[in-house]
Structure formats: C-alpha cells, structure tokens
Amino acid sequence: MSTSDKKIPQLVIRDEFIADEIKDAHTGDVAVELSTLEKIWNINGVRKASILLGLVVIWQAYTVGFDVEPLMFPTFSFSLEKLIADLLSGNLPPKIWFSIKVLIIGYSAGMVIAAVLVLWATASRLGSDFIATATAMFNPLPAIAMLPLAMLWFGLGTASLVFVLVHSVLWAVALNTHTGFRNVSQTLRMIGQNYALTGVPFVVKILVPAALPSILAGMKVGWAFAWRTLIGAELVFGASSGSGGLGWYIFESSQNIETEGVFAGLFMVILIGIVVENVVFRNIELKTVNRWGMQR
Amino acid sequence: MTPLVPQIVIRPEIETAVGEADHGEVARQLTLWEKLVDMDPVRKFSILILLMVVWEAYTQLSGVSELILPKFSSTAAALWAAITGEQLMIMVWNSMKILITGYVIGLVIATVLSTAAIMTRFGSDVLSTLTAMLNPLPAIALLPLALLWFGLGSDSIVFTLLHSVIWPVALNAHTGFMGVSETQRMVGRNYGLRGLTYVVKVLIPAAFPQILMGLKIGWAYAWRTLIAAELVFGGAIADTEGTASGGLGWFVFSNQMDMQIPHVFAGLFMVILVGVIVENVIFTNIEIKTIRKWGMQAQ
Numbered sequence: 001m002s003t004s005d006k007k008i009p010q011l012v013i014r015d016e017f018i019a020d021e022i023k024d025a026h027t028g029d030v031a032v033e034l035s036t037l038e039k040i041w042n043i044n045g046v047r048k049a050s051i052l053l054g055l056v057v058i059w060q061a062y063t064v065g066f067d068v069e070p071l072m073f074p075t076f077s078f079s080l081e082k083l084i085a086d087l088l089s090g091n092l093p094p095k096i097w098f099s100i101k102v103l104i105i106g107y108s109a110g111m112v113i114a115a116v117l118v119l120w121a122t123a124s125r126l127g128s129d130f131i132a133t134a135t136a137m138f139n140p141l142p143a144i145a146m147l148p149l150a151m152l153w154f155g156l157g158t159a160s161l162v163f164v165l166v167h168s169v170l171w172a173v174a175l176n177t178h179t180g181f182r183n184v185s186q187t188l189r190m191i192g193q194n195y196a197l198t199g200v201p202f203v204v205k206i207l208v209p210a211a212l213p214s215i216l217a218g219m220k221v222g223w224a225f226a227w228r229t230l231i232g233a234e235l236v237f238g239a240s241s242g243s244g245g246l247g248w249y250i251f252e253s254s255q256n257i258e259t260e261g262v263f264a265g266l267f268m269v270i271l272i273g274i275v276v277e278n279v280v281f282r283n284i285e286l287k288t289v290n291r292w293g294m295q296r
Numbered sequence: 297m298t299p300l301v302p303q304i305v306i307r308p309e310i311e312t313a314v315g316e317a318d319h320g321e322v323a324r325q326l327t328l329w330e331k332l333v334d335m336d337p338v339r340k341f342s343i344l345i346l347l348m349v350v351w352e353a354y355t356q357l358s359g360v361s362e363l364i365l366p367k368f369s370s371t372a373a374a375l376w377a378a379i380t381g382e383q384l385m386i387m388v389w390n391s392m393k394i395l396i397t398g399y400v401i402g403l404v405i406a407t408v409l410s411t412a413a414i415m416t417r418f419g420s421d422v423l424s425t426l427t428a429m430l431n432p433l434p435a436i437a438l439l440p441l442a443l444l445w446f447g448l449g450s451d452s453i454v455f456t457l458l459h460s461v462i463w464p465v466a467l468n469a470h471t472g473f474m475g476v477s478e479t480q481r482m483v484g485r486n487y488g489l490r491g492l493t494y495v496v497k498v499l500i501p502a503a504f505p506q507i508l509m510g511l512k513i514g515w516a517y518a519w520r521t522l523i524a525a526e527l528v529f530g531g532a533i534a535d536t537e538g539t540a541s542g543g544l545g546w547f548v549f550s551n552q553m554d555m556q557i558p559h560v561f562a563g564l565f566m567v568i569l570v571g572v573i574v575e576n577v578i579f580t581n582i583e584i585k586t587i588r589k590w591g592m593q594a595q
Contacts, residue, residue, distance in 0.1 A: 044421075051425045072444060125339075133343045140571020142520035142526060145545065145564055148552035153364065221513075226518070228434035232524040235436060247437065254440030264434065264441055273432020 025052065026255055074260040083264035092249065096268060099245030103230050106165025110222065114173040120204055121178055128178070136176040143168030143229045147236070161233055168229040169222040176218025180211030213289050221283055227276075231269060246272075302396055337351050343463050366558040374558035384547065388566060391543035395522050398457025402514065405458065411495055413466075414473045427467045435460035435521045439528065453525045460517040468510025472503030512579055519571060523548075544570070555593040 040046055050083035056076050063075040086092040120127035134157035143164045184207055234247025253261025327342040332338055377385040412419035435456045440450035484498035526545025551559035
C-alpha cells in the first residue's frame with residue numbers, strides 16, 4: 001500500500017496564555033433543610049394518593065360541570081354510592097363470592113394438572129416432548145374460545161366455567177414451570193444427587209425451590225389470564241349459571257342501562273385484582289424468593 | 297464424672313482382588329432408529345400425529361355423536377370447506393385488521409406515557425398509579441361501557457383492545473427504562489444525547505428485552521380480548537356491517553349456535569394457527585434479529 005495518499009494528522013499548536021486571575025472558590029449550599037412542603041411531596045404515597053384524588057376530582061368536575069347524561073357517564077359520587085349501597089344491601093357480596101369460588105376451584109384444578117404434567121415431563125423425555133407440543137399449541141389459544149365447546153360438553157353452569165379456567169391456567173403455569181426446571185443449574189442438581197434424592201423428593205426439595213421465581217411468574221400470568229377469562233365468560237354466559245358472578249353484575253347493569261352499576265362493578269373488579277396482585281402474590285414473593293435472595 | 301474416652305476400633309484387615317479393568321463401549325455408532333428419535337421435530341410431530349390418530353380412532357370406535365365431538369377427518373374437511381368456500385380467510389383478516397389497529401394505537405399511547413414517565417417524576421407517578429389501578433382490570437369488562445359510548449361496531453372493540461395493550465406495554469417499558477445501568481446512561485450523556493434522541497438511542501436498545509416482553513404480554517391480552525369480544529358482540533357487528541364482516545370469534549360462536557360442531561373445531565384450529573404464527577414466527581424473528589443478536593438473551 002502506498003503511503004503517499006495516507007492522511008497525516010496535522011499538529012495543532014495552540015497559543016499559550018495565562019489566565020488573568022483565579023476567582024475565589026465558592027461552594028454553594030452543601031446541605032439545605034427541605035421545607036415541610038417539599039418533605040411531604042417527597043413521600044411516594046402522598047404523591048400517588050394526590051394523583052388519584054386529582055383524577056377523581058376531574059371526573060366529578062367534568063360530569064357535574066358539563067352536566068353529562070348520567071346514563072352515558074355517571075358522576076363519581078353516584079357510582080360510589082351505588083357500590084356501597086349494593087355492598088350493604090347484600091346484592092353484591094354473593095356475586096363476588098360466586099366469582100371467587102369458581103376462580104379458586106378452576107385455579108387449583110389447573111395447578112394440580114400442571115403439576116402432574118410437569119412431574120411427568122421431568123421423569124421422561126416423552127413427557128417433556130408432550131408438554132412442549134401441547135403448550136406450543138394451546139398457549140396461544142384464548143381460553144374463552146373454548147367456552148362454546150365447554151357449554152356443549154358440560155352444559156350451562158359452573159362446570160363449563162371451571163373447564164375454561166383450567167385451560168387458561170394450565171398452559172401458562174406448565175410452560176413457565178417446565179422452563180424453570182430446565183434452567184436449574186447443574187450444581188444444584190448435583191447437590192440433590194449427592195443427598196441421594198430421586199423422583200418426587202428431588203423435584204420438591206431441589207427443583208421447585210430453585211425454579212420458584214419462574215413458577216411464580218407462571219402463576220401470576222395464569223392468574224391474570226384466569227381473571228380475564230372469568231370476567232369475560234361471566235359477561236357472556238354468566239346469567240345461565242343461575243346466580244351469576246361479578247361479570248354478570250356488570251352485564252346486567254349495562255343491559256338495564258344502570259351505568260353507575262357498571263362502574264361499581266368495575267371498581268370491585270379493580271379492587272379484587274389489586275388485592276390478589278399486591279397483597280397475595282406480593283406476600284408470597286416476600287416470604288419466599290425475596291427472603292431467599294433470588295429476587296430483589 | 298468420667299470423661300468419655302473414644303474407643304479404638306480395629307477393623308479386620310481385608311484384601312480385595314482387583315479384577316480386570318473394563319470400560320465398556322467408549323463410542324458406538326447410533327442406529328438409524330436412535331438417530332431419528334433424537335431429532336426434536338420428529339418426536340414432536342409424531343406426538344401431534346399420535347394425538348390426531350387417537351382422536352380419530354376414539355370418535356370412530358366409540359360412536360360418539362358428531363354434535364359432541366366430531367371426527368378429526370370431518371374437522372379437517374370443515375376447515376378446508378370454510379377456507380375455500382365460506383370466506384374464513386376474510387374473517388381472519390377482519391379480526392387481524394381490528395387487532396392491528398388497536399395494537400398500533402395502543403403502542404403509540406404507551407410510548408407517549410412511558411416517555412413522559414422517564415422525563416419527569418410527575419409522569420412516573422401518574423403512570424405507576426394508572427397501571428397499578430388499570431392493569432388488574434380485564435379489558436373485556438370495559439366492553440359494555442365501550443358499547444354504550446361508541447355503539448356497536450369495531451370502534452368499541454378497538455377501545456377495549458387499546459386498554460388491553462397500553463398497560464402491560466407501558467408498565468414493562470417503564471420497568472425496563474428504570475433498570476438501564478448507570479454506565480449506559482453516562483455513555484449516552486457523554487455523546488451529548490438528550491430528550492428524545494437519548495430515549496431512542498440509549499434507553500430503548502438497553503431496555504429492549506423488557507419492552508419485547510411487554511409487547512408479547514400485550515399481544516396475548518389483546519388476542520384473548522379480541523376473541524372474547526367477538527364471541528359476545530361479533531354478531532351484532534356482523535349484522536350492522538353485512539355478512540362475512542364478523543371475525544374469527546364470531547365464526548366460532550355462530551357455528552356453535554348452528555350446531556355445526558366440526559366448524560367450531562375448524563375455527564379453533566384457525567385461532568391456534570394465528571396465535572402460533574404470531575408468537576413463533578413474528579416475535580421469535582424479532583427476538584433473533586435484536587436481543588439475541590445483541591447478546592442480551594441466552595440462546
């Protein structure tokens with residue numbers, strides 16, 4: 001290669017100069033006492049509560065100020081009154097209990113089946129292949145799409161709802177648990193073998209604790225799918241199962257054009273969702289994976 | 297008290313005769329059968345074929361009613377007939393059109409929300425309050441309200457889809473942005489990046505695994521919501537906009553109402569097929585082209 005066309009960097013020589021004077025060094029405030037307002041504003045809970053309050057105020061002001069038709073968009077206070085009235089009059093609590101009961105039955109049945117499948121998958125390659133094929137096929141299938149079939153097979157009633165819920169929980173949990181088990185490090189497995197653990201004790205004492213973050217993630221996804229599926233199923237066919245649940249309450253209110261009832265039902269759905277996610281699952285996480293130092 | 301004195305145990309001496317060392321087969325050619333069984337796709341396909349055979353054999357032999365569980369062969373025939381003669385593909389396209397509209401608008405809103413959240417503390421507070429409240433709310437529960445506000449039509453479904461996409465995407469993007477390491481942030485600042493360019497060039501690539509996870513969850517929720525919404529109100533929409541304008545969910549529901557059970561199964565097959573294509577072709581390809589290529593995800 002010729003060197004003639006190679007660019008040679010130019011040397012730049014800057015003029016020398018002397019700065020006239022060095023100013024006094026000045027350190028601003030090193031520590032300032034925050035004012036009470038700033039201290040209050042720095043509390044997370046206060047900021048979030050005030051945002052919530054702000055939203056409620058905007059809602060109330062908009063509906064009252066613009067005189068919006070309550071059939072289209074009721075005021076916040078009206079919706080809250082309806083919720084409290086229905087809770088106290090004993091109209092809502094049995095419906096909530098119905099939904100939660102169906103959810104618990106479906107969820108636990110789904111978990112048991114998932115556990116059996118995953119046990120089979122850890123024991124044999126055939127089981128592992130079966131789980132991989134079945135989850136690839138059924139995980140993308142929305143559980144609610146099975147509802148027409150479920151009604152055909154199990155009739156109108158709780159059994160159909162439970163079948164659909166099992167379907168929504170099973171694949172998400174099985175997929176996550178199976179992936180979690182496969183990613184358990186060889187070291188941990190060898191420790192188990194060292195203690196001569198085989199079969200079910202090996203799974204329970206080594207694989208489950210080691211893969212718990214992944215299993216919990218699966219359980220959370222399963223819960224989210226199940227909750228969505230249940231509300232969807234009740235919205236559609238809840239009426240036929242006699243008493244009906246929370247989804248049915250929402251649908252009934254919307255059919256009767258009692259929009260404040262729809263909002264009351266939505267409040268309840270949000271409340272249950274928040275309780276399950278932030279109280280139940282959060283506590284399980286705190287007691288297990290957080291305490292074991294597997295998750296910050 | 298007498299101190300315990302350990303007893304000395306003298307074991308009898310033994311001699312073991314060391315046998316001939318034998319290390320069996322070190323390497324052996326696998327038989328053709330073993331090689332075949334070792335291939336993943338072969339095993340999985342045979343499981344699928346086995347399931348179909350069991351299904352077909354059960355329905356043929358037990359004489360179960362076609363109305364309860366149709367034969368696999370009649371389901372396949374129904375699927376073929378629906379694709380060729382009954383505009384099933386148009387219905388799939390109707391569903392996908394609504395889904396894509398809702399998904400894209402949802403992504404835009406989620407992007408705006410999460411960008412606002414990383415710029416200011418107020419935005420971050422608003423986002424976390426809203427997601428904590430609205431993420432546990434199933435989108436389908438908003439459908440009655442949407443029908444009231446937007447009337448029967450695809451607008452209502454798009455509204456519920458928006459709701460099902462925005463919160464998981466915004467939540468995951470925000471968590472991802474918060475977890476970007478200080479080093480990468482400082483690299484960005486070193487290049488003088490600020491505002492939108494900073495977000496696009498530093499934060500988004502660094503948080504991409506989280507963002508992609510949010511996109512996948514958003515897709516899963518949206519797909520479930522869409523099918524549910526169409527199962528319920530697809531008929532009303534099909535009525536107002538002419539035949540063959542309902543979606544895939546409506547195909548399943550209307551055939552169930554007509555007791556065309558093979559067609560119900562055909563519809564379910566189509567739902568599975570669309571889901572598998574989106575998850576295993578589209579999202580896996582995005583993963584391979586981005587986070588796997590960048591070495592952010594194990595093989």
